[in-house]
Amino acid sequence: MLKMLKPNSIILHKTRPQVGQEIQACIGCNECLLACPAVSEPITIDVLNRETISGQVSAPVARFARSCYQCGACVAPCPVGLHRDAMMMWLKVRLLSMLDEG
């Protein structure tokens, strides 16, 4: 409870090169997905990583991206200190861009 009240600084979005670096640094342990209260389907971390940065976005990954509410629960369990929430934000931005592209 006290941890929740501790005022951590609010981290904003990351750029594509930064997201790319984080994805390359991901060791695929799946801890972020296990800690996530938004994911409801069995998505694997390698599929998520691949579709986050480029290419097509499959239906389960798109549903997960839309349901992610940036709570940051995925950040603390990461053993290499990555920001999965920032990667998910990039995926959201990609979905928005796809909407404009038609």
Added chain:
Amino acid sequence: MQKQDEKGYPWFPFDINRQAFIPTLVTLVLVALAIASFFIYTRVSTDLSPDSVAGYTYAITGTIAMLLATVLYTRARHTRRSKTGQLNYALLWHIGLGVLALVLLFLHSFADFNPRSGTYALYGMIAIVISGAFGRTVDRLAPRLIASEARKALTEDGDDRIEAISRNIQAIVSHNTENIQGFNITKRGKRELSPAKTADRAPGSALPESWDLAYISLAETPQEANRNAQQYRFVPDPKSPLSDPGALIPGYSEQMEKLQFAQQALLRERFFRALIRYWRIFHVLMVLLTIGLTLWHLEYAATLLIPIFLHH
């Protein structure tokens, strides 16, 4: 896994969560049962008070539902999960049990809002459910807004827009500085072209100083302010287009507008992120407050019940 291209990010996507089926169904059935039992009880019995048999039943089951909603989800969050999606399933039960608890405790009141402790506890419960429902709406809308603001602060290639604009401004300023440097003022106060410009001319072809009386020297007269002095500042006519901000540095004002636009997007992003975070804290504080009010109400109920049990 079904591999199909999924595009777009609508405000209210109709994504069906298959995990939600059982918790939703169980909650609806239990709520329907509770309401049906209430109507049956009101037809059968004349004791329609919170301390009737049905009242106590609703109170006990409602309190259990409230505690389960709080404890199970908190426990699920703090234990290690073995499967993806387990926490989402726990969240769905948390929502279902919270709604069920509110219905049961509302039925427990039998619309008797005289005891202050119970009424405040019920109000607390209503506030928790409303804050939870609003929080879920925030969780749905705020990330969409954040994504839209983040997109404004990023270039099409996904780079930082502010950094790109800063580079543009730097390029404009250095370009203009080069132009200015190409038109130096000598120590004597005469303007002359820089060596790069004079190099184009043939040697010895420099124009001689005019002997004509009509010649106007560019050298400053003693009455004029010295251009090289610190206090010199060019002030254009207010009606002139030169007085517009950034008019003397073409392209600068456009870049500054873009910069301000990106900075405002970042501020809005920060606000939406803070809204998500602090609304969750508010919800947890509401839960703690309601638990306190419920304990106060239980103490009040105990003062009524203990003498009855002692007499029996």
